[in-house]
Amino acid sequence: MDRGAWLFWVLIASLCGASAFFAAGAEGQRRDVRAASVTLESGAVVSLAEVVDGDTLLVATEAGEKVPVRLLGVKAFDTKLEKDVTKTYGQAAVDKLRVELEGKPIRVLLHSTPKDKHGRTIATLFVEEHDVGLDLVKSGLALVYTVYPFPTMQIYLTAQELARADRRGLWSNPAAVLRADALSAEWRRQAP
Template sequence: MPASAVLFCLVVAISDGDTLTARCGESGAYEQVKVRIAGIDAPEKAQAFGQRSREALADMCHLETATITARTTDRYGRTVADVQCKGQDVGSALVATGLAWVFDRYSEGYEDLYPLQRDAIADRRGLWTDPAPVTPWDWRQQRRSSARQ
């Protein structure tokens, strides 16, 4: 999907708190698109709050028509995009409720998410109820390091 392309797609599956599958296109010529929500990183499924994050994304988007604005493609071939469901920016909603982090490494252009994250931390929402939450990128790195030993 070209960057900046805007599609209206039916969300048919939720992988985790920051990844969904959408069916885009005309009837009889659908294309399944795997979408990674831009600017955020949600806890992994096996990580604390991973299931809650996935459920929150499902509540917002599953079987809804999403507005998907493509930004780029990641190394796994997923479309990285801004996603809106029910008129709400999904990345902002997940960060504001404490169910995703601002993905520091890919936050350029998404600086508006930081105040939402600061508010979630201050109010101890979602994963911020944990006194020492582990970012998904650190959690994945720890898992890779353990697997090598």
């Protein structure tokens, strides 16, 4: 085969590979949009499908449909930041959610704003009458997200102060405390 024909087939193979790659990405986006279009009802019982991060989950309805849920009133640290002092606490939140929710019925309580800008359902989740988000705050694995007030915010803030006083989770690490305080100050400025 001459050089021109060889280059032609290499180009064709590359284009086919790129097409397959982008088609797979598009299918993933379509799946996400379909999941975002499924709605949950307050009081619904769901199960854990996947822990996305320390404050976002995919839950499965009884019909098997997956719905992204953002825990109301909490913010966990990112697990993807390399060499970040707070990464440990974000991963600990993910691990706690897996342990606490895996294989258990989860009750959903919706609030006034049903979805966020990413299409995730905003909800409080309960397992065995325990508020999942509040448990993360009590453990020092998540912060109270105060930008948008919510009915139980004062309970969450009290739990956060107790976790801080007892130096639980992130509150035991001075660098994480500095980051948490900076975030909290920024959220207070953003609050309505």
